[in-house]
Amino acid sequence: xxxxxxxxxxxxxxxxxxxxxxxxxxxxxxxxxxxxxxxxxxxxxxxxxxxxxxxxxxxxxxxxxxxxxxxxxxxxxxxxxxxxxxxxxxxxxxxxxxxxxxxxxxxxxxxxxxxxxxxxxxxxxxxxxxxxxxxxxxxxxxxxxxxxxxxxxxxxxxxxxxxxxxxxxxxxxxxxxxxxxxxxxxxxxxxxxxxxxxxxxxxxxxxxxxxxxxxxxxxxxxxxxxxxxxxxxxxxxxxxxxxxxxxxxxxxxxxxxxxxxxxxxxxxxxxxxxxxxxxxxxxxxxxxxxxx
Amino acid sequence: xxxxxxxxxxxxxxxxxxxxxxxxxxxxxxxxxxxxxxxxxxxxxxxxxxxxxxxxxxxxxxxxxxxxxxxxxxxxxxxxxxxxxxxxxxxxxxxxxxxxxxxxxxxxxxxxxxxxxxxxxxxxxxxxxxxxxxxxxxxxxxxxxxxxxxxxxxxxxxxxxxxxxxxxxxxxxxxxxxxxxxxxxxxxxxxxxxxxxxxxxxxxxxxxxxxxxxxxxxxxxxxxxxxxxxxxxxxxxxxxxxxxxxxxxxxxxxxxxxxxxxxxxxxxxxxxxxxxxxxxxxxxx
Numbered sequence: 001x002x003x004x005x006x007x008x009x010x011x012x013x014x015x016x017x018x019x020x021x022x023x024x025x026x027x028x029x030x031x032x033x034x035x036x037x038x039x040x041x042x043x044x045x046x047x048x049x050x051x052x053x054x055x056x057x058x059x060x061x062x063x064x065x066x067x068x069x070x071x072x073x074x075x076x077x078x079x080x081x082x083x084x085x086x087x088x089x090x091x092x093x094x095x096x097x098x099x100x101x102x103x104x105x106x107x108x109x110x111x112x113x114x115x116x117x118x119x120x121x122x123x124x125x126x127x128x129x130x131x132x133x134x135x136x137x138x139x140x141x142x143x144x145x146x147x148x149x150x151x152x153x154x155x156x157x158x159x160x161x162x163x164x165x166x167x168x169x170x171x172x173x174x175x176x177x178x179x180x181x182x183x184x185x186x187x188x189x190x191x192x193x194x195x196x197x198x199x200x201x202x203x204x205x206x207x208x209x210x211x212x213x214x215x216x217x218x219x220x221x222x223x224x225x226x227x228x229x230x231x232x233x234x235x236x237x238x239x240x241x242x243x244x245x246x247x248x249x250x251x252x253x254x255x256x257x258x259x260x261x262x263x264x265x266x267x268x269x270x271x272x273x274x275x276x277x278x279x280x281x282x283x284x285x286x287x288x289x290x291x292x
Numbered sequence: 293x294x295x296x297x298x299x300x301x302x303x304x305x306x307x308x309x310x311x312x313x314x315x316x317x318x319x320x321x322x323x324x325x326x327x328x329x330x331x332x333x334x335x336x337x338x339x340x341x342x343x344x345x346x347x348x349x350x351x352x353x354x355x356x357x358x359x360x361x362x363x364x365x366x367x368x369x370x371x372x373x374x375x376x377x378x379x380x381x382x383x384x385x386x387x388x389x390x391x392x393x394x395x396x397x398x399x400x401x402x403x404x405x406x407x408x409x410x411x412x413x414x415x416x417x418x419x420x421x422x423x424x425x426x427x428x429x430x431x432x433x434x435x436x437x438x439x440x441x442x443x444x445x446x447x448x449x450x451x452x453x454x455x456x457x458x459x460x461x462x463x464x465x466x467x468x469x470x471x472x473x474x475x476x477x478x479x480x481x482x483x484x485x486x487x488x489x490x491x492x493x494x495x496x497x498x499x500x501x502x503x504x505x506x507x508x509x510x511x512x513x514x515x516x517x518x519x520x521x522x523x524x525x526x527x528x529x530x531x532x533x534x535x536x537x538x539x540x541x542x543x544x545x546x547x548x549x550x551x552x553x554x555x556x557x558x559x560x561x562x563x564x565x566x567x568x569x570x571x572x573x574x575x576x577x
Contacts, residue, residue, distance in 0.1 A: 152407070152410075152411040152414070155408065158398075159405075159408065163389055164408070164411070167408070167409060167412055168411075168412030168413065169411050210399065214444045216399045218399075
């Protein structure tokens with residue numbers, strides 16, 4: 001029965017895309033969660049939506065327009081949040097909601113293309129084209145290469161951004177590259193997950209991995225694996241249950257989180273306790289980290 | 293005794309020079325009119341009340357405070373350390389932040405924390421080279437935390453945690469070691485161990501500058517004290533600066549200094565009075 005949907009090309013493309021996007025979000029999510037900036041994923045995905053609509057209106061390539069918009073938004077948030085009197089949470093709120101509002105305003109002005117953006121908002125795995133798939137493959141490969149070569153610098157700037165720059169790590173450049181990676185991840189994920197659900201796909205696998213390990217390197221591959229599996233299982237369930245792919249993937253991830261939390265709570269693992277502290281801290285400081 | 297005074301260690305080569313520096317954050321000056329020289333081989337402590345600018349002084353050296361006037365400079369070149377070594381550029385700084393600022397839930401081991409010290413200079417690969425790994429192992433052994441290399445940083449004692457972050461600074465082979473309240477929260481034994489370790493490192497030629505609230509420990513261990521409260525109130529040996537008058541001006545409170553031979557004990561008057569009253573009550577009981 002599991003092989004039955006594989007007869008359809010659109011499903012195979014969707015399956016590959018969902019698995020890769022799940023892994024990509026899981027990989028990038030480790031840094032997002034450890035920087036306690038979970039809200040940036042949510043905010044930036046909304047900001048990118050504004051870029052997507054604008055690029056459509058201006059007849060630009062979606063990926064170029066939205067990508068540039070997302071990257072600039074991430075950098076603006078970074079710059080604005082460093083100004084005294086403007087916290088990171090306010091910076092994210094201002095930039096991303098203003099950006100999202102641009103998209104909404106343009107859609108309301110040009111009502112005729114409203115339907116084109118339903119996929120961006122809610123995800124449409126069945127509509128994944130070869131170009132979408134190529135972008136997902138390229139961004140996933142780029143993410144692995146970037147994280148491989150920036151592993152030490154990214155780890156240091158995530159753990160201790162102030163001291164990292166003292167020790168010769170080019171924090172500004174590393175942060176800019178990470179902002180670029182985050183924007184690219186969100187754009188690559190939009191077609192599969194939709195703007196409204198990307199944040200969960202970024203955060204949940206990383207939190208699940210954190211519950212299960214105290215090692216950073218293990219957390220990286222575990223989060224990637226959890227994200228990929230949730231994408232894989234989610235897309236199958238989406239097909240058989242005939243519900244939105246993005247929602248299914250996120251619900252599967254949420255289920256895995258609930259199981260991991262239950263298991264670690266039951267076992268009383270120290271790693272679990274630490275992660276629950278991380279989750280608790282994340283609730284109170286959801287936007288802290290390098291965007292402080 | 294208020295500015296640009298010799299370092300007390302006998303060394304005369306300045307390493308860092310503050311020239312009428314005013315600095316702070318967001319347009320507000322935390323430090324003003326700071327003129328100070330830190331000499332090669334000096335072992336100095338900065339004391340002062342909370343908010344007096346101790347950490348800001350360290351951050352000024354690190355280039356992380358906004359400068360509103362004057363300057364802080366490193367000298368152009370340092371003399372070679374050890375026979376046959378080439379002359380080295382200055383400004384190689386090891387920094388140990390306050391442990392209170394560390395995210396103890398972050399999933400890293402001692403080994404990973406220490407290897408961060410080489411993040412900018414150990415090649416593009418995610419792992420350390422063989423020579424760097426050997427150095428790291430030797431350093432951890434020397435600091436007495438070799439057995440903890442694979443442990444999560446949260447699982448160490450306070451003294452071991454301090455040593456782990458000290459190792460991260462030392463693996464860069466710094467000329468200048470800056471420590472922000474390295475004895476904060478440590479018990480008496482750990483405090484003395486840390487200060488003895490820093491004295492040993494200083495004896496090997498590393499210039500050490502630390503901030504602390506622990507007046508009695510620095511009086512016993514450090515040869516040079518800088519009293520700070522927005523400006524430099526005084527600097528000199530503990531004998532010179534640990535007087536009721538200077539400490540009173542530094543802390544804005546009445547301070548009691550008791551001298552017993554080489555021993556200097558400092559307390560604020562209120563605490564000293566309470567102790568005396570408590571002792572009297574205890575004797576009466």
